[in-house]
Amino acid sequence: MRPVDLIIRKRDGAELSEEEIEFLVQGIARGEIPDYQAAAFLMAVVCRGMSNAETACLTRAMIRSGEVIDLSRVGGPLVDKHSTGGVGDKVSLPLAPLAAACGLRVPMMSGRSLGHTGGTLDKLESIPGYRTDLPPARFAEGIERIGFAMIGQSDTVVPADRRLYALRDVTGTVESVPLITASILSKKFAEGASALVFDVKTGSGAFMQRPEQARELAVSLVRAAGELGRRAAALITDMDQPLGRTVGNFLEVEEAVGCLQGRGPADLEALTLRLAGWMLALGGLCPDPDEGERIARTRLADGSAWRRFLANVEFQGGDVQALLDPRRSPRARLSRPVTTPAEGYVRRVDARAIGVAGVVLGAGRLRKEDRVLPGVGITLVKVRGDRVRANDEVAVVHADDEARLEEARRLVAGAYSYADEPPPDYPLVIEEIAGP
């Protein structure tokens, strides 16, 4: 087998076999196939696509490129959630302990903030002392004892994904549904999940801005998971405005804590419950997501999810007092409001613009090597549909220095648009796609 012949076959639209894809992926992962051939292959995939069978082969080959975390000893249904990323998307924080409180085992491997989107690892690490670099045995122990644990991707799991992603980033080959599908699935299945729910975001703050793009990815994720013999479902959800009322690392932790204590906000609680309902159904603990949602609602109300969260923070080295005592929490040095120009209704809060303001403040990062600040961010006082009068406070910006504060305030003010009439209602969950 010669790489160039396989590149030509893919270029001409042929379907590659399991052996051919395995040969390419291992060659790329081991550095035996040079970058220029890998790049040509990736561009051919972007242009010609891949069948579900090819996507499943690619996922399997990527999983085989590295270590697979063995969670056989933890027992119970291993179910995880993956979000394609957005602004203010802190769902993982209340969802993992809630699903665990309902009887699932949740092996959660998360990512970091990049560009305008936030990252679960950065949010968790804003809790003083919290460690996300647990070794595999400690990760398994956390899942066994508390029902869930939260880690970042290690160098040993799916090394092919690191090599491929670094190359895709510089060769214009990121935007490919089969490549994205294989990247997501390989990491989730290598971390030990046996069923998965996907939260595929769409709207200005999402990676897939148009609903039809989000739908294509959602269908691909569910079908490829099915080809791999795993249960899966996907929810297409709105990311045209930020989720919840906060954007920023510790600000979002606090909001997640509020949600776990039954204090909302409504959109965060609704999405968390719906995703938990699907996780319970996929894990076989109930017949359908509606029943799962009812079970989850009781576990949220009785405080068991909140207690699991505290147990996890303690297990992963975090300072529980920082969550309980506001005086010990990370805080930005400066806070200043953004106000309305005139009266009316909030027509839209542009998620992407809010995300960019978060990056300006230092809550997110533009380059992988940048560090993020724990306390900075944005509190949304008014959101879509809210009635406002002139000079009402619509948001508060929290910053560590004056220059970034003012730049972010301008961006946040620009993210708000107004109308004389209330805007129509948009659904938070746009569509649900169940697997086979």
Added chain:
Amino acid sequence: MRPVDLIIRKRDGAELSEEEIEFLVQGIARGEIPDYQAAAFLMAVVCRGMSNAETACLTRAMIRSGEVIDLSRVGGPLVDKHSTGGVGDKVSLPLAPLAAACGLRVPMMSGRSLGHTGGTLDKLESIPGYRTDLPPARFAEGIERIGFAMIGQSDTVVPADRRLYALRDVTGTVESVPLITASILSKKFAEGASALVFDVKTGSGAFMQRPEQARELAVSLVRAAGELGRRAAALITDMDQPLGRTVGNFLEVEEAVGCLQGRGPADLEALTLRLAGWMLALGGLCPDPDEGERIARTRLADGSAWRRFLANVEFQGGDVQALLDPRRSPRARLSRPVTTPAEGYVRRVDARAIGVAGVVLGAGRLRKEDRVLPGVGITLVKVRGDRVRANDEVAVVHADDEARLEEARRLVAGAYSYADEPPPDYPLVIEEIAGP
């Protein structure tokens, strides 16, 4: 400007500007853009294509990547011919002196044999002493004194083409009409030609096997040359059977000499005269190719083309006696015939199979670094349409060793197919495409 953004634009089907293409080509030529980005760009071009304007920009940028040979001092219309390559295609050898004898200046830069196709440089170098590595000043002097000179591509002319071709060869991006067009045009115009006729071959022995592929390339070459302000025309010609009666380096030189002495063969003479007619018309020496063909016929008949050829061989260091005295010519050690199995008509002589037999004998090469042998090759005694009886000699194979002789005889025997009835006539020149 970032390379990745331009790759993405091309991937999404956008038309790149002159500045954008210039940036990419110079970056690639200078090694500032890494191979993996160049490879992704090339694959995006293969998949999404390029407009005529983009192809012209690419050609200009490639010309600007290196030295341009200045032939302003030689005077007279500078017209060249380019063939896409085939089996037994020795047209350049009689054509260049013929066009020169008619008053044109022919700056001919040729290639070497690769795969089953022959190369003009290898044929010329089979004349003992003949040098194709003339420095630019000596090249210009040859054109000035004799009307034509023959060289290979130097390292300094269109270096971007060498870098791109090496990468295309290993990344499955050879088969692209705009990339092939820019590669051909940039070299021809950098060598100093101001008008061009293209001989685009089609059939089993050609690079573009199907007529519609050949037509697409022919139209692209003529249109892009027009965008560059040069006169051009393309002939689509048959390469389903070899051109003439010989395949092999010195064998083809001898056949070219025969053609220059008015001894045919008919197909070689007809194509040489037609291409010369087009060159004269494009060079402005006559109103149309029919008139040009009449002029060329008189120059072939009066021996002036033959005298120009001898003058060129002497000028480029070749041994003229090897052309005049068969005892001094390079000869293969062994010659053995291939015979017919039964009586009938020759239905087809498969050009590709004959070309492969030539490679087996050592007349051609599979890798750039292989050396070729001067005397070996194949003489076609019978060609398409000829009547044969059982055990007639249809071809003679000339080899330097027994093993290669027998392997080549098998291939040559397999290249011939027979029928009870004579096959229909095929035209040699399938279509002529004139520029704007």
